[in-house]
Amino acid sequence: MSTSRSTGVGVVSPGRTPDFTAHLSEMGLSPAVAEEIERRIVAIETHEWQDDSRQPLSASELTGYVLVSVAACIVGLLLVIL
Amino acid sequence: MNAAPASKPSSELDNEAAFGTFPLLRHERVWSGWDYTWVNTALAIATWAFIVGGSTALLVGFQDGVAAMIIGNAIGLCFMVLASTVASQRYGSEQYTMLRGAFGVAGVAVLVFTVIVITEMGWSSLLAVMAGRASSQVIATTTSAALSQYGPAVTVGGLLSILLAWFILSRGPVTLGKFNKVIAPGLAVITVVMMVFLVSNTSVGELFSAAPLAPFDDNTLNFMVAVEFNVGVGVSWYPIMGSLARMTSSRKAAVWPAYGGLFIATLIAQTVGLASALTLGDSDPTVWMVPFGGPALGVAVLIFIAFANITSMSSIVYSTILAIRQSSGQVLSRISWKALTALFFVPPAVMTFFPQFMYEQFMVFVSVSGAFLTSICGTALADYFFVRHQRMDLRQLHLGQRGTLYSYAGGVNWAGLGAVAVGALFYLWLYNPITLEAQPVFNLVTASLPAAILSAATYLVLMRVLYRNRPMVPAETTPAKES
Numbered sequence: 144m145s146t147s148r149s150t151g152v153g154v155v156s157p158g159r160t161p162d163f164t165a166h167l168s169e170m171g172l173s174p175a176v177a178e179e180i181e182r183r184i185v186a187i188e189t190h191e192w193q194d195d196s197r198q199p200l201s202a203s204e205l206t207g208y209v210l211v212s213v214a215a216c217i218v219g220l221l222l223v224i225l
Numbered sequence: 226m227n228a229a230p231a232s233k234p235s236s237e238l239d240n241e242a243a244f245g246t247f248p249l250l251r252h253e254r255v256w257s258g259w260d261y262t263w264v265n266t267a268l269a270i271a272t273w274a275f276i277v278g279g280s281t282a283l284l285v286g287f288q289d290g291v292a293a294m295i296i297g298n299a300i301g302l303c304f305m306v307l308a309s310t311v312a313s314q315r316y317g318s319e320q321y322t323m324l325r326g327a328f329g330v331a332g333v334a335v336l337v338f339t340v341i342v343i344t345e346m347g348w349s350s351l352l353a354v355m356a357g358r359a360s361s362q363v364i365a366t367t368t369s370a371a372l373s374q375y376g377p378a379v380t381v382g383g384l385l386s387i388l389l390a391w392f393i394l395s396r397g398p399v400t401l402g403k404f405n406k407v408i409a410p411g412l413a414v415i416t417v418v419m420m421v422f423l424v425s426n427t428s429v430g431e432l433f434s435a436a437p438l439a440p441f442d443d444n445t446l447n448f449m450v451a452v453e454f455n456v457g458v459g460v461s462w463y464p465i466m467g468s469l470a471r472m473t474s475s476r477k478a479a480v481w482p483a484y485g486g487l488f489i490a491t492l493i494a495q496t497v498g499l500a501s502a503l504t505l506g507d508s509d510p511t512v513w514m515v516p517f518g519g520p521a522l523g524v525a526v527l528i529f530i531a532f533a534n535i536t537s538m539s540s541i542v543y544s545t546i547l548a549i550r551q552s553s554g555q556v557l558s559r560i561s562w563k564a565l566t567a568l569f570f571v572p573p574a575v576m577t578f579f580p581q582f583m584y585e586q587f588m589v590f591v592s593v594s595g596a597f598l599t600s601i602c603g604t605a606l607a608d609y610f611f612v613r614h615q616r617m618d619l620r621q622l623h624l625g626q627r628g629t630l631y632s633y634a635g636g637v638n639w640a641g642l643g644a645v646a647v648g649a650l651f652y653l654w655l656y657n658p659i660t661l662e663a664q665p666v667f668n669l670v671t672a673s674l675p676a677a678i679l680s681a682a683t684y685l686v687l688m689r690v691l692y693r694n695r696p697m698v699p700a701e702t703t704p705a706k707e708s
Contacts (some may be wrong), residue, residue, distance in 0.1 A: 163620055166627045171555035176241050183248050184619045187317075191251050196475045199615035200311050208307070208480060215299035215488070222292035223448070 243397060243562065245547040248619055249317035249471055258478040264469060265486030267409030268462070270416060270494045271537035272355050272510065272530050273348065277458050277491075278498025279508020280588050283439045284447040284454075287432050290499045291492075293451035298488050300452075301459020301595075304677055306483045308602035309463050310470035312609050312617065314479035320467020321548045322622050326697075327608035327684070330554070330625040331636030336601060336645070337552040341464045344594040345545040346569070348461070350576035351590075352538040353390075354583045357383030359511040359531035363524050366515050374512070375581040383577030386531065387570050390538040394546075395563045401543060404536045412533050413490075415526055419510055420497050422517045427504040435503035441661075445668045453656060454588055455495075456673040457595025462487060463602055465544035542569055592658030595673060600648025603677035604641050607684045618699035630696065640687035648680025 167177035191197055241247060256264070281290045312323040324333050358374065360382030365372040372378045393400060440447045466483055473479040502508035510530060515523030546565055550557055557565060576583060609615060621628040626636050633639075655672040656663045688697075 163624070166624055170625070170627060171558070173237060175237055176246065179238055179241070180247060180623055183250055184623075186250055187248060187619065194251060196251070196254065197315060198476070199315065200476060200480070204476065204480075205307075208484070209303065211484075212299045212303035216296050219292040219294075219296035219299065222295065223289055 240562070244550045245319035245468060245471075246551070254317055254472055254474050256472045256478060257474060258482050261469070261473050261478055261482040262486040263409050264405060265482055266413065266490040267405040268465075268537060268540060269487045269490035270409070270412045271352070272359075272494075272534055273351060273537070274491050274494030275498035275501070275508050275510055276351070276355070276584070276587060277455070277591075278495035278500070279502035280454065281451050281495065282437060282499050282502035282508065283588075284451045285437050285440070286435060287499060287503055289448055290437075290451065290503075291496060293448060294455050294492055294495050294499070297452045297455020297457075298459045298491055300671070300674055301456040301599075302462070302484050302488055303459075304599070304602050304606060304674075305460045305463045306466065306480060306487075308605040308609075309466035310473075310479045310483050311476070312615075313467035313471040314473055314476060315615070316617060316619060317471045318619065318622070319471060319547055319551055321551050323467065323609075323617065324605060325622055325625055325631040326613060326617065327605050327638060328641035329631070329633035329636045329638040330552075332633070332638050332642050334552040334554075335637070335642065337548050340594070340597045340601065341545065341548055342569075344461065344598065345464055345541055346572045346576075347590050347594065348541055349387075349390075349538050349570070350573040351583050351587065352534045353383040353386050353573055353577050354379060354580040355509070355511070356386035356531040356534035356538075357381070357577060357580065358509065359527045359534070360385070362511045362515060363527050363531070366520050366524050366527075375584075379580045380577045382531070383580065384574055386535045386538070387574050387577070390535045390542065391563075391566055391570055393536065393539045394543055394566045397562075401536070401539050405540065408533050408536050411529060415529060416494050416497055418518075418526070419514070420500075422514075423497065423500050423504065426517050427500075432500055432504055438502065438506070443668075446663060449668050449671055450656070450661075450663075453595075453667075453671045453673060454591060456599070456671060457591040458491070459487070460595050460598045460602060460673065461591060463598045464548065465541055468544045468547050542566060545569065589658050592656070593653075596649045596652035596658075596676065597645065599652065599673040599677045600645040600680040603648055603680035604644045604684045606677075607644075607681035608641070608688075611681075611685060612688055612697050614698055616698045621699065630699065640684055640691050643687055644680040644684035647683045648676040651679050652676035 164174070164177040164181050167180060168174055172180075187197070278290070278294070281293060284290075285293055309320055312318075313320045316323065321333050321337060324336075328336060357379040361372050361374075361376065361378035364370065364378055393404060437447065441450075470479040470483060473482075497510075498508040501510070501513060505513050507513060511527055514526050514530075517523070518526060546562070546569060549569070550565065560568075609617075618628075618630055621630040624632075626632050652672045652675075654664065655667045655675065
């Protein structure tokens with residue numbers, strides 16, 4: 144069984160995986176395109192995975208976002224009532 | 226000539242980059258929050274927003290109409306933005322690739338080639354007809370000819386606008402971006418100008434006391450249908466938002482500008498449409514701009530509106546073509562960008578021959594497409610936040626059926642497609658936009674929100690039943706399927 148490394152952001156798995164590009168090539172992608180996808184994924188894993196932009200939405204961010212939507216709905220309801 | 230072989234991989238990579246094949250890296254995610262706000266403003270303030278406001282005026286007066294637009298857009302945008310932008314921003318990847326876990330490779334293609342393509346063709350047709358109406362009005366003003374609102378001049382103008390949209394699109398996303406940088410602020414100014422004309426030619430008292438144009442007997446039903454319609458409008462951005470959000474530099478730059486930009490810009494433009502429909506009897510600025518603004522200013526505004534519709538059309542078709550290309554696997558890889566965009570425009574071109582039909586069926590179109598899009602949003606949210614816990618595997622996403630995490634029998638995750646079907650059917654049971662039949666509970670909870678929640682719950686249950694022993698999140702080392 145062959146293996147490919149995970150790219151869940153936050154899980155570091157540096158290094159190239161020949162199986163991955165081979166699979167992509169078998170799917171019909173050209174070797175150059177497959178190599179480029181691999182290069183980018185490796186760059187994300189090794190250099191960018193700790194970037195703030197690669198982190199998940201936090202519970203507080205999610206809560207704030209939903210609360211703003213609820214507040215907008217309340218404003219709309221007040222407009223109807225008043 | 227000797228340079229050709231060496232440049233081939235480079236042009237091939239450029240081509241794939243244009244099609245959104247590659248996950249974007251830090252230096253490529255260049256949109257700040259303000260950049261993305263302008264992009265969303267350019268989309269939201271397009272003239273379709275005037276028609277939405279005008280359609281809302283059929284059911285409710287000004288105050289209730291503004292309230293319905295606030296509530297509807299707040300609900301629709303809330304789950305649409307979460308479902309479309311969050312994953313694409315984090316991974317820098319195009320949104321239909323990110324959906325492979327929820328629907329499978331073939332399942333995504335099924336949705337793209339049905340719900341997404343039909344929805345975006347519908348919007349493109351409407352924009353073409355609106356551009357046609359604007360150009361028809363310009364001709365009528367400059368030549369003093371009596372032209373019908375839905376006559377042949379509208380069709381010719383619509384066809385020309387499609388041709389121009391295709392031309393802009395064929396030049397690539399950079400050209401499109403340049404146009405949007407001019408169009409967005411221009412439309413914002415024009416919307417304010419139109420509001421000034423409206424207020425100066427009518428009165429605030431008249432506006433607030435104006436009766437809705439064609440309401441039902443039940444006032445609560447009128448309000449809830451207006452809310453539901455606006456939820457559908459908010460959700461209708463789903464097909465294109467993820468592909469745009471991957472360009473943003475942070476979560477804040479993606480989520481808030483998507484929500485706030487669309488919400489505020491849409492609301493302003495819709496309010497103009499609502500006010501003009503209630504006081505003048507027509508929401509379409511192409512009808513009343515010349516009488517109010519005079520020939521010179523009126524024609525100038527109409528030309529700008531026509532052009533704005535063309536760039537809006539180019540923007541939504543750009544994102545849709547990315548979706549088509551990404552979800553077709555290698556099937557469409559041999560078709561050039563220009564040919565693919567030209568093919569997409571064929572049905573909208575046909576629809577320009579039926580301009581009146583497009584206008585009259587607008588509410589039905591938005592609501593029916595909303596039934597499916599809300600269910601897709603519910604399913605996508607459940608998958609990303611509750612099943613995957615915001616952790617996806619880029620390699621596995623690209624491997625698709627050759628990987629393990631997002632590979633399903635026949636390429637279809639039946640839990641995802643089943644959840645969408647259940648959600649959409651539930652929506653249509655709660656509120657049928659074609660027959661206008663509604664269940665009593667619709668007056669309390671609308672149809673979109675319950676449909677999205679039901680599709681999410683159905684998805685979670687089906688995933689538990691159908692794929693109980695399957696890993697859902699990437700491990701540090703994930704075995705790949707043997708070829």
